[in-house]
Amino acid sequence: MIKLGILGGGQLGRMLLQEAANYPVETWVMENDAECPAAHLCRHFVKGDIRDFDAVYAFGKQVDTLTIEIENVNIEALEKLEQEGTLIFPNTNALKIIKSKILQKEFYKQNEIPTAEFRIIQNRSELNRYQDFLPAVQKLSTGGYDGRGVVMLKRKEDLENGFDEPSILEKMITVQKEIALIVAISQQGEPAIFPPVEMVFDPVLNLLDYQLCPASLPENILWKAEAMALSVARNLKSPGLFAIELLVDSSGNVFVNETAPRVHNSGHHTIEAHYCSQFDMLLRIILDYPLGNTKAVLPSLMLNIVGENDENGDAVYEGLSQVLKIENAFVHLYGKKETRGGRKMGHVTVISIEKQDLLLQAKKIKTLLKVKGTQKV
Amino acid sequence: MIKLGILGGGQLGRMLLQEAANYPVETWVMENDAECPAAHLCRHFVKGDIRDFDAVYAFGKQVDTLTIEIENVNIEALEKLEQEGTLIFPNTNALKIIKSKILQKEFYKQNEIPTAEFRIIQNRSELNRYQDFLPAVQKLSTGGYDGRGVVMLKRKEDLENGFDEPSILEKMITVQKEIALIVAISQQGEPAIFPPVEMVFDPVLNLLDYQLCPASLPENILWKAEAMALSVARNLKSPGLFAIELLVDSSGNVFVNETAPRVHNSGHHTIEAHYCSQFDMLLRIILDYPLGNTKAVLPSLMLNIVGENDENGDAVYEGLSQVLKIENAFVHLYGKKETRGGRKMGHVTVISIEKQDLLLQAKKIKTLLKVKGTQKV
Numbered sequence: 001m002i003k004l005g006i007l008g009g010g011q012l013g014r015m016l017l018q019e020a021a022n023y024p025v026e027t028w029v030m031e032n033d034a035e036c037p038a039a040h041l042c043r044h045f046v047k048g049d050i051r052d053f054d055a056v057y058a059f060g061k062q063v064d065t066l067t068i069e070i071e072n073v074n075i076e077a078l079e080k081l082e083q084e085g086t087l088i089f090p091n092t093n094a095l096k097i098i099k100s101k102i103l104q105k106e107f108y109k110q111n112e113i114p115t116a117e118f119r120i121i122q123n124r125s126e127l128n129r130y131q132d133f134l135p136a137v138q139k140l141s142t143g144g145y146d147g148r149g150v151v152m153l154k155r156k157e158d159l160e161n162g163f164d165e166p167s168i169l170e171k172m173i174t175v176q177k178e179i180a181l182i183v184a185i186s187q188q189g190e191p192a193i194f195p196p197v198e199m200v201f202d203p204v205l206n207l208l209d210y211q212l213c214p215a216s217l218p219e220n221i222l223w224k225a226e227a228m229a230l231s232v233a234r235n236l237k238s239p240g241l242f243a244i245e246l247l248v249d250s251s252g253n254v255f256v257n258e259t260a261p262r263v264h265n266s267g268h269h270t271i272e273a274h275y276c277s278q279f280d281m282l283l284r285i286i287l288d289y290p291l292g293n294t295k296a297v298l299p300s301l302m303l304n305i306v307g308e309n310d311e312n313g314d315a316v317y318e319g320l321s322q323v324l325k326i327e328n329a330f331v332h333l334y335g336k337k338e339t340r341g342g343r344k345m346g347h348v349t350v351i352s353i354e355k356q357d358l359l360l361q362a363k364k365i366k367t368l369l370k371v372k373g374t375q376k377v
Numbered sequence: 378m379i380k381l382g383i384l385g386g387g388q389l390g391r392m393l394l395q396e397a398a399n400y401p402v403e404t405w406v407m408e409n410d411a412e413c414p415a416a417h418l419c420r421h422f423v424k425g426d427i428r429d430f431d432a433v434y435a436f437g438k439q440v441d442t443l444t445i446e447i448e449n450v451n452i453e454a455l456e457k458l459e460q461e462g463t464l465i466f467p468n469t470n471a472l473k474i475i476k477s478k479i480l481q482k483e484f485y486k487q488n489e490i491p492t493a494e495f496r497i498i499q500n501r502s503e504l505n506r507y508q509d510f511l512p513a514v515q516k517l518s519t520g521g522y523d524g525r526g527v528v529m530l531k532r533k534e535d536l537e538n539g540f541d542e543p544s545i546l547e548k549m550i551t552v553q554k555e556i557a558l559i560v561a562i563s564q565q566g567e568p569a570i571f572p573p574v575e576m577v578f579d580p581v582l583n584l585l586d587y588q589l590c591p592a593s594l595p596e597n598i599l600w601k602a603e604a605m606a607l608s609v610a611r612n613l614k615s616p617g618l619f620a621i622e623l624l625v626d627s628s629g630n631v632f633v634n635e636t637a638p639r640v641h642n643s644g645h646h647t648i649e650a651h652y653c654s655q656f657d658m659l660l661r662i663i664l665d666y667p668l669g670n671t672k673a674v675l676p677s678l679m680l681n682i683v684g685e686n687d688e689n690g691d692a693v694y695e696g697l698s699q700v701l702k703i704e705n706a707f708v709h710l711y712g713k714k715e716t717r718g719g720r721k722m723g724h725v726t727v728i729s730i731e732k733q734d735l736l737l738q739a740k741k742i743k744t745l746l747k748v749k750g751t752q753k754v
Binding site: 024040290293315321330 | 378391394395398399400401404417418419420652661666667669670672674675692694697698701702704705707708709710712714728
């Protein structure tokens with residue numbers, strides 16, 4: 001039986017393990033927290049720091065193949081393991097490109113994949129030279145996550161809020177629509193593409209409000225987006241699963257925003273709404289099985305369940321019973337004991353042939369379900 | 378977080394745990410084999426004999442609530458635990474009735490639920506008195522499983538093959554169709570009923586060939602079957618999930634064959650084909666959440682994957698890759714290391730709006746997929 005190691009033990013690892021139980025594979029997880037969401041669904045749990053060379057190397061030597069559920073891993077250890085024959089999904093070259101926003105932007109440019117115009121910045125004094133480049137968005141090259149490490153610089157007065165670290169400065173795009181596509185690349189280099197999802201953001205919190213699948217797009221934009229996502233995944237020259245976020249501007253131009261080389265929040269709806277889920281697909285790639293069917297059984301909507309602001313301590317799911325009464329909703333809670341403001345605690349997928357029904361149920365769920373904490377701030 | 382103990386660690390436990398990862402519940406499993414299918418998907422695994430009073434009692438004292446994935450458990454320990462306040466799904470009274478085929482048949486009779494006419498037999502000398510009752514089927518009162526503990530007695534010469542143990546002798550019914558219905562009963566006594574499935578058996582091996590959902594039945598028989606299944610589940614006076622097997626004869630009479638007080642092989646298709654799966658439903662009952670939606674997203678067919686005869690040792694899944702190419706098939710393998718003739722190693726569910734497509738894919742899967750063993754007999 002193939003021994004599969006997963007670096008990281010969050011909800012993505014948890015859902016991957018739920019699916020892995022359908023296949024003959026021996027699962028291993030490494031994470032620093034022995035009570036993380038993935039700790040109790042694997043065959044072997046190893047407590048260790050995924051950013052530490054020795055820990056990752058030792059873990060990798062115990063398994064046949066490795067994958068990640070977060071990019072923030074020790075890449076030098078992975079390179080050594082790869083040289084010594086461990087299969088890694090994605091390969092370290094792809095991971096390196098994606099881990100650094102600077103390399104990632106250069107990769108898009110080299111491969112003629114449309115992306116927002118950008119400048120590379122090493123520190124604030126360099127940043128100050130780009131007054132004429134505003135309005136722009138500055139993104140830290142490494143370490144950003146879920147909206148952190150990003151700052152909007154609209155006017156030159158904003159420059160003092162900029163980062164004093166290696167980063168990219170991107171021309172601001174007037175986003176009309178944000179979409180995401182997941183592309184699978186088999187060990188033989190064969191691709192499969194999931195239908196695009198459309199992300200709807202809360203304009204105040206800049207947090208995902210909900211996402212719809214399929215995205216409602218004119219055919220010409222859909223085709224452009226699919227071609228670009230395929231181009232990103234193929235040019236990374238690695239088997240694996242890739243989530244490509246794209247921005248559509250008001251003129252119908254499509255730009256790659258960023259890529260994740262792993263299962264992704266934008267693919268959770270595939271668990272119930274598609275023939276093959278993103279988790280099943282990644283396992284098929286790793287186990288060298290045929291790629292699965294990316295088609296939808298029904299259109300879907302996915303909402304993250306996030307901790308309410310100013311609520312800490314043990315999570316309490318207010319309104320859960322009412323949400324569980326919704327006849328076409330599927331609830332996933334991630335087993336995180338403690339909540340905090342904005343923490344992803346779970347998600348709900350709704351499936352329906354009627355878009356209006358999806359939107360109605362989403363509204364109901366958002367109104368009903370609140371993650372509170374036992375300690376008030 | 379509620380501590381849920383599961384007695385038994387087979388595939389039913391495994392699939393229950395896959396689903397339990399969506400809810401805030403701390404899972405415990407007890408089974409004698411530390412490499413059983415459910416051993417590595419729970420929070421706490423306890424190695425122990427589920428038929429042993431002390432083992433079950435000690436295990437039960439560590440959790441808040443218990444369920445079973447096999448009836449062959451120590452019921453005296455469960456009775457003591459129940460008296461001391463542990464919630465048990467199903468309750469011990471229901472479990473006792475079902476565990477004994479004698480009590481089960483008497484229960485149907487007392488509650489006026491049609492079932493094949495029967496006699497209670499204690500030993501072979503009693504059996505010999507019932508020559509006039511033949512053709513009949515003799516079933517051991519306890520210990521039968523998956524076709525074992527059952528003998529056909531067509532003529533008086535067959536009586537010498539009968540069991541010399543407590544058993545029931547049932548008048549043979551000319552079965553036109555075998556169906557199964559799963560009924561959920563909430564902690565408040567509220568019922569929910571899944572659509573019936575139709576079992577198609579291999580006439581030679583008396584093993585399930587495949588099952589179809591929904592069963593194709595005239596409305597009057599469907600209504601009769603649903604009423605009977607509901608009557609069985611309600612009269613057991615216990616919250617829990619109940620799988621009720623029914624026989625339809627050539628005159629359209631419906632008889633209860635037997636009942637399982639737990640998740641069941643006949644409900645596996647609900648994982649992908651229904652809004653709420655049987656596993657999700659049992660968890661909702663145990664966690665006192667609202668019952669789920671039993672409706673089908675699409676019609677489905679389910680096939681068990683069983684070990685080929687005369688094949689032992691480490692399991693090898695011949696044809697798995699071809700089956701994984703079928704666009705509307707979902708493969709579940711149970712993580713059993715060793716195969717043997719007739720052993721349930723996994724199942725495949727196919728979903729489609731077209732019955733002909735379901736049957737076609739089933740035929741393909743049966744032809745392609747063979748569980749071989751590394752040691753030949």
